Amino acid sequence: MVNDLKSALAALEAHQPGSLLGLREKQWLDAKAAAYQLDADPRAPEELAKDVAAFANGGGGVIVVGIATRMEGDEEVLDHIRGLAPDAVNVDQVRKVIRARITPAPRGVRIGWSGDGEERVLFIDVPPQPAATLFVVAAPTGKPGAQRTDTVAVPVRDGDQTHWLPRAEIAALLSAGVRASGMPTAEALADLVRQAVSESGPGGGLRVGQGLPDREREMQEAYRQLARAELGEPAGEAWAHGSTALQDLHHERDSEPGWVLCLVAGRPPVVVATPVWQAIVEAGRNAPGHDPLAAVGYPVPPERTDGSWMVGADERSVDLDGGSWGAGRLACSGRGVWRWEPLPRFSLAQGRSAENWTSGQSPALRLRAVVNLPWADPGTLEISRLRRQQLEQQLPYSALAGAVTTLSRRRGAELLAAEWSRGRFSNTARSVSYTCTVSAPDGAPALRAAATLALPTTTDSTVVACADVMIENPAAWARALDIDWGTQLGFDEVQALLLGAWETAAELLPDVVGDPAALRWAAPPTTELRMTCEQPAENNVLPALDELVDLEPLGASTDGGRSKMAVTITTAPTMGRGERQSLMRQALVHMAQQFGYVDAEVELL
Incomplete structure (x- = not known):
């Protein structure tokens, strides 16, 4: 349901402009039935600048172009989509008008298309701007020719x-x-007018670094280092984000993208093409607190860089770091869609969902993969009947089922993981739960596999996908296998089971909500790989893992036997099988070393 700016933007980004119909225009929403006629009507550039500056002065908002309204009382209600042809709007021209006619130029303004065909609309997203900043325009004339350079007007929403x-x-x-300045009135007024609308053009006669006196010389030196790039002129005063200094730059030519000069302490200066910078900001827009740069951080130079460097508009990827999300990479797909993914790293941090769906169970051994998917706006997701049916058809052929079947085949038995049933946990429009059980001849459960996914009940929670392999009872499993020798798992078998569980939880289960690749992150996704003994012995003490798993490949432990070991991998959920296997082996070695197996090495697994 669309009821605020965040959900409206989410609907537009999901190409569902019809979701806005029925809303009333309000502090954060304005609708235009037709495009701004920037070439044909001299009042149109003034109107566009006024509308954008008003939102910049009023806490942010979105202008939707291509939706007609109707009057209900004294309010305008978004009534129907008129739509716009792709050539009805010159997006570069819209950007130029915003940069040229608003002082200072609002930061982070995003212009995009939503919908397709006859329901295509344009939206102009004006994010909240820094506090204590007033955005002004020249007083409107409504006549052809240049704007008045000796006037100041302040539009407000x-x-x-x-x-x-x-x-x-x-x-x-x-x-x-x-x-506050102590200047004489006449001089103060003249100075303010010169700053607001200068005869020197859109940049207002600003210097690179102006607004950050402590960093101005540093920023000018970086600008000179990059002068070969023809970066253009300042689009407003420089600004600070924490300890990072930033400067918006623009070209006078419509076809040229602007740049953002970025100075991060301890790194070479970097200048980023505006389209790439906008993609960086968009990547972190859904982070808690709505401070994108605080989440994703700033561009990290490649190792070969020994001076200033550039990220052009044709770049297809850029590494980021310095934010709360940690090191990541922003990459552009062949369809032109940018997506942030974390660079792989390991820890022993346990998530809140690590032990979900274990109540009332006590298998002898559980091997588990828990994939945490912190998608933005998970409340809009739903598990459809068709996708549930597809999952039911796919589970018998999944990597999880294959790993369980292979486990028995290696012991000379044909115990297929082919029969999957709903349960043991709830199946609703927001959850799926399936199990497959291998039983002994007397009916006692011997081996069980489970696949579960749950959508959160609140908007700021995480989607959790989980795949388990459980040896319920080693003796029952031996009877099912009809063997006299032991059922201890080799560590190669543990790896195969964890790999199948991880692949199923990361690739198969998330498909029940639609297309996961189209969803944005609100935090880094993680995967937890866990090995736990949960069935107490007669003395009510949990056995050590090495009673059920051959841990010899890890070497000797300095900490004694443990009943539980786990590792968390911060990484993208989807990847090739070879990459996943390599990353899993690295993670298991990291886990083993942290739990006292200091001699563990990837080459020994």
Whole structure:
């Protein structure tokens, strides 16, 4: 349901502009039935600048172009989609008008298309701007020709209306600035007008680094190092994000993208093409706190870089670090879609879902893969009947089923993991749960596999997919296998079972919600690989893992026997099988070394 700015943007990004119909125009939403006629109507550029600046002054919002409204009382309600032809809007021209006519240029403005065919609309997303910043435009003339360079007007958003800040309020703001600066009134007014709308053009005569006096010289030196790139002029004052200094730059030519100069302490200066910078900001937009850069961090130079470097508009990937999400890579697909994924790393941190779906169970040994998928807006997801049926058809042929079947075949028995039933946990529109049980001749459960996925009940939670292999009872399994020798698992078998469980939880189960590749992250995805003994012995003490698993390939342990070991991998859920196997082996060695098997090495597994 669309009821706020975040959900409206999510609907537009999902190409569902029809979800906005029925909404009333409000503080954060404005609808236009037709495109701004920037070439044909001299008032159109003034109107566009006024609308965008008003949202920048009012906490952010979105303008949707191509949706007509109707009046209900004194309110405008989004009524129906008129749609826009792809050539009805020159997006580069829209960007230029915003940069040229608003001072300072609002940061992070995003222009995109939503929907297709006759229901294609354009949206202009104006994110919240830094506090204590006033966005001004030249006073409108409605006549052909250049804008007035000796005037200042302040558009503001008030409810569902946009109006001009009264002269008395502008005068009060100017007076407050004069009192704070201690400058004579005439000089203060002249200086403010020169800053707001300068005859020198869209950049307002600004210097690189202006606004950050402590970093200005450093930023100018970085700009000079990159002068070969023809970066253009400042689009506004430089600004700081934590200890990082940033400067928006623009070209006067419509076809040229702008740049963002980025200075991170301890790294070479980097200049990033505006389209790539916008993709960086978009990657972290759904992070808690809605500070994208604080989440994804900043571009990391390649190892070969020994000075300043550039990330052009034609780059297909860029590494990022320095944010709360840790090291990651932003990559562009063949369809032009940017997506952030974490660079692999290991830890022993246990997630909140590590022991979900274990209540009332006590298998002798459980091998588990838990994949945590912190997708943005998971409340909009649903498990359809058709996708549930597809999952039921695929489970008997899944990597999990294959690993369980192979486990018995290696012991000379044909115990297929082919019969999957619903349960042991709930199956609803927001959860799936399936099990496959191999029983002894007397009916006692011997070996069990389980696949579970649950959508969260709150909007800020994580989708969890889990795949288990459980040896319920070694003696019952021996009877099912009809063998007299032991059922201890080799460590190669443990790896095969964990690999099958991980692949099923990461690749097969998430498909029940649709296309996972189209969903954005609100935090880094993780996978937990776990080995646990859960069936107490007669003395009510849990046995050590090495009673059920041959841990000899890990070497001797300095910490004695353990009944549980686990490792968490921060990585993208989807990958090739060879890459997944290699990463799993590295993770298991990291786990083993942290649990006292200090001689464990990948080459020995």
